[in-house]
Amino acid sequence: MRVLHICESVTGGIATYLNELVPCQIEKYGSDCVHLVVPHSQKEEISIPSQNLTYFDEVNRKSLVTQLRMLVSYQKDVKEFRPTVVHIHSTFAGFWFRLGLFFTLKRPYKVIYCSHGWAFDRECSEKTKKAIIFIEKLLSHKTDRIVCISKHDLQVAKKCGLNQNKLTLVKNTIKEVPVTLAAAEISQDTKNFLFVGRFDKQKGFDLLLEAIAATRSEDFRVYCIGDFVVNNDLKQLEMVSSDKRIIHLGWKPKLEVMQYMKACDALIMPSRWEGFGLVALEALNCGCPVFHSGKGGLSEHLDDCDYYKALSKPVALNLQHLLKYSTKFGLQKIRNNLVENYSNSYSIFDLTESLEKLYK
Known part of the structure; x- marks a missing residue:
């Protein structure tokens, strides 16, 4: 098993998710068999050994050039790491990586995609929502399994017509809190x-x-x-x-x-x-x-x-x-x-x- 995690941004919940999951996968599959691709500007948020990381320049979502550079970085890492599984995190990473697969003849690896919260489930116009759903349906043809992180996530995906045979509920979780961890020193007068x-x-x-x-x-x-x-x-x-x-x-x-x-x-x-x-x-x-x-x-x-x-x-x-x-x-x-x-x-x-x- 060789797992390559693909990200576009990790700030917040995705960083927490990866910081919990990846060390367990490294222990299970070996240090040489798990790798992450993350933005260089967010490397401090990932508490994983540097030998398991590859960086790319931060993406400007309004700049097509920087997004294409990110895609090239993804493809380079796939070629060098030779994964058996590519696990994609978040909507933007999912869009660009899977879009590139339409122009790839051979794909000797599984593609697992997790949006970490559907973009079409957010507050946006009906027109925007329909466009996002259409894109997700299209890209699902280049996806082996789609991970939903909550029952709500799963229900929304089914309701919007995503392929139910590819949808799987895998709830998030965290490690136990260290028993010796002390509380921060703050005033208790308020x-x-x-x-x-x-x-x-x-x-x-x-x-x-x-x-x-x-x-x-x-x-x-x-x-x-x-x-x-x-x-x-x-x-x-x-x-x-x-x-x-x-x-x-x-x-x-x-x-x-x-x-x-x-x-x-x-x-x-x-x-x-x-x-x-x-x-x-x-x-x-x-x-x-x-x-x-x-x-x-x-x-x-x-x-x-x-x-x-x-x-x-x-x-x-x-x-x-x-x-x-x-x-x-x-x-x-x-x-x-x-x-x-x-x-x-x-x-x-x-x-x-x-x-x-x-x-x-």
């Missing part, structure tokens, strides 16, 4: 909330800022791990830098993120769409309650309960109520309930085994 992810529309970061702005209370802090990637709204930039209730931490390594999850009273996920929402699972494993939008795969982790609570609509208003009316004592009580009752039964071993069945 209610401490946590946001992890890109500061963009998909993650609902604007809804969080709206809720903070509408709340005059000073008895809380929101620790924000991540940064602006797609949207650079000047008002949002100014608020993040000037509001003392917002602690902007930038991107952090996995273990540091988990330390903040251990230290904060709750994680806030106001996402407008989520294929799976891996960060919610990480928070629960760290004993950090989650308040979420209920979108996409977020509704599948657990039934609604006090430590995994779906926010009613409108989300921004309910976030405002959470920030204003929750109490430190009440949040600690919820955390204690989570620690006593929650356990993750789906391991990284299960994920590795499920993918191996598709690879064969």
Whole structure:
């Protein structure tokens, strides 16, 4: 088994996914049998030995030239590594790599594709949605198996008419939290909330800022791990830098993120769409309650309960109520309930085994 992972961008959930999965595959198949192709600018987000990595220049999605260069890099790595399986991650990587296969006579390897959340399941015009579905259907002819990361992901794909014989549910998961991992050192004199992810529309970061702005209370802090990637709204930039209730931490390594999850009273996920929402699972494993939008795969982790609570609509208003009316004592009580009752039964071993069945 020789597995080549193809990526276009890994920032956020895909990096977490690969950092969990690839070390297990290296242990199982051997160091020489697993390789990744990732953007050079994002290499710090991948905690995998450099000998298992190949880099390409970051892609400008508005530049056809840089995207074609990325495709050439993909093809070069396939030729040099000679994989038995090419595992593609995300929509853009899936588009370019599989498009190139229409001009390839021989393909001595399996193609496994995972969108990590369907592009046509996001907020967009009906015309755009139909175009994306058409492209996904077309490219599926050059795909052996399509991995769906949640039941929601699978149901949406079936509803849109993708080949059901190629669709397979392989849920995300994470490793157990190290027992010795200490909580981050932050003040416990206030209610401490946590946001992890890109500061963009998909993650609902604007809804969080709206809720903070509408709340005059000073008895809380929101620790924000991540940064602006797609949207650079000047008002949002100014608020993040000037509001003392917002602690902007930038991107952090996995273990540091988990330390903040251990230290904060709750994680806030106001996402407008989520294929799976891996960060919610990480928070629960760290004993950090989650308040979420209920979108996409977020509704599948657990039934609604006090430590995994779906926010009613409108989300921004309910976030405002959470920030204003929750109490430190009440949040600690919820955390204690989570620690006593929650356990993750789906391991990284299960994920590795499920993918191996598709690879064969």
